[in-house]
Amino acid sequence: MAERLDRLTVLGHALGEGRLMFRDRAALRRHQDRQARAHLRWVAAHSPFTARRFLDAGLALSQWRELPPVDKAGMMAAFDTLNTADLRLSDVLAVARRAEDTRDFTPTLPTPRGPVTVGLSSGTGGNAGAFVVSRAERLQWAGVVLRHLLPGFPLGLLRKQRVAFLLRADGGLYRSVGSARLDFRFLDLLRPLDELAAELSADQPTLLIGPPSVLRALLDAGATAQPERVVSVAEVLEDDDRAALERGFGPVVQVYQATEGLLGLPCPHGHLHLNEAHVHFDFEAVGDGYLRPVLTDLRRATQPMVRHRLDDLLLLSDGCSCGLAARRVLRVAGRQDDALNLPGGAGRVTVWPDFLRGAMNRVPGLREYRVEQTGAADLSVMLHPLTPETRPEACVQVRRALERSGADATQVRVIAGPLAPTPPGVKRRRVQRLWKGGVP
Numbered sequence: 001m002a003e004r005l006d007r008l009t010v011l012g013h014a015l016g017e018g019r020l021m022f023r024d025r026a027a028l029r030r031h032q033d034r035q036a037r038a039h040l041r042w043v044a045a046h047s048p049f050t051a052r053r054f055l056d057a058g059l060a061l062s063q064w065r066e067l068p069p070v071d072k073a074g075m076m077a078a079f080d081t082l083n084t085a086d087l088r089l090s091d092v093l094a095v096a097r098r099a100e101d102t103r104d105f106t107p108t109l110p111t112p113r114g115p116v117t118v119g120l121s122s123g124t125g126g127n128a129g130a131f132v133v134s135r136a137e138r139l140q141w142a143g144v145v146l147r148h149l150l151p152g153f154p155l156g157l158l159r160k161q162r163v164a165f166l167l168r169a170d171g172g173l174y175r176s177v178g179s180a181r182l183d184f185r186f187l188d189l190l191r192p193l194d195e196l197a198a199e200l201s202a203d204q205p206t207l208l209i210g211p212p213s214v215l216r217a218l219l220d221a222g223a224t225a226q227p228e229r230v231v232s233v234a235e236v237l238e239d240d241d242r243a244a245l246e247r248g249f250g251p252v253v254q255v256y257q258a259t260e261g262l263l264g265l266p267c268p269h270g271h272l273h274l275n276e277a278h279v280h281f282d283f284e285a286v287g288d289g290y291l292r293p294v295l296t297d298l299r300r301a302t303q304p305m306v307r308h309r310l311d312d313l314l315l316l317s318d319g320c321s322c323g324l325a326a327r328r329v330l331r332v333a334g335r336q337d338d339a340l341n342l343p344g345g346a347g348r349v350t351v352w353p354d355f356l357r358g359a360m361n362r363v364p365g366l367r368e369y370r371v372e373q374t375g376a377a378d379l380s381v382m383l384h385p386l387t388p389e390t391r392p393e394a395c396v397q398v399r400r401a402l403e404r405s406g407a408d409a410t411q412v413r414v415i416a417g418p419l420a421p422t423p424p425g426v427k428r429r430r431v432q433r434l435w436k437g438g439v440p
């Protein structure tokens with residue numbers, strides 16, 4: 001019975017979502033203002049940390065757009081007084097880590113307002129985040145995903161849909177979407193790749209959902225499937241992966257989902273749009289057209305996200321052929337941690353990971369790579385395959401990318417070596433800064 005009610009709740013959210021597909025920015029903004037007014041009043045009354053931020057800044061709730069942003073480290077430091085479910089960070093972390101060990105990806109903690117689901121986000125340099133969502137928030141999330149991802153919703157539900165999920169975590173969130181007309185299959189990423197590929201080929205899902213690195217690995221392992229849609233989640237979708245997945249499986253759309261929330265969804269034309277019906281975005285310009293989002297989630301109540309600064313960098317475009325008012329995302333660039341910091345002509349310069357990805361994409365015969373900054377002026381370039389052709393070409397392309405970024409390539413040591421395979425399910429970072437010195 002509870003399960004049936006859940007399904008109806010999810011479908012209700014999914015149908016309601018249709019009203020929120022704004023085609024006019026002024027109407028979208030009015031909707032956000034309305035949501036923010038009610039939501040922030042509730043949050044300020046239940047989250048002492050959030051109330052304190054407004055007091056310290058001398059701002060009324062109505063001036064929320066001017067509130068100084070908080071980042072992940074600040075959120076974690078204030079976790080106990082930020083969340084509205086009376087949770088302690090130490091308890092949340094203990095539950096989350098136990099779940100990682102036992103591969104139970106739906107760990108819950110009891111609270112006075114019902115159980116909450118706990119998740120951890122990986123971060124570099126010990127910068128992990130803890131995230132909690134209530135049951136009601138999960139059901140709403142599921143409705144939004146259903147509305148945006150199922151081909152031809154709601155008529156698409158008249159046909160039986162077979163959905164294959166390749167997910168390391170968060171399985172419980174997606175499971176909420178299940179119903180009689182939806183057949184869900186979860187493929188456990190701990191199993192050998194060729195077994196998973198064979199199972200996927202036998203399943204023939206209509207919707208295939210997973211991180212692009214895992215989908216790509218399955219494709220390379222010989223998986224054949226012709227889904228109506230491939231949905232890339234959890235990682236940045238890079239151009240070469242998109243092209244390979246479209247050739248191998250079919251049309252690829254992207255969901256921009258972080259532990260901070262459901263931030264972007266594909267439109268009917270297959271492009272990624274910000275989820276502005278539920279999340280308000282402000283932006284800080286960081287140069288070269290890249291923008292760092294400062295988001296305010298207009299619904300999330302268990303762990304409010306008010307003027308929360310993300311590590312991601314976005315490139316946005318003006319409008320989309322689909323006519324939706326929500327802004328279109330051209331690119332989710334690598335995390336801030338992955339921008340490199342190298343000597344330039346006058347002082348040190350930032351080298352965006354996109355430049356290095358572009359460089360490596362120009363190396364013929366290269367299938368996979370990783371670039372790590374290991375010192376103030378040291379780059380380690382790991383290549384698969386490492387051959388007499390790929391090694392020198394990769395070094396040439398990296399040096400060109402450095403020069404284009406304003407770095408002094410003559411001062412940078414570039415060492416090439418072989419790349420060890422990444423186990424499926426491990427979040428892949430292709431450009432990483434391990435050296436943490438010299439950067440504020």
Ligand SMILES: [Zn+2]
Binds near residue numbers: 273320321323328
């Ligand atoms: Zn669009």
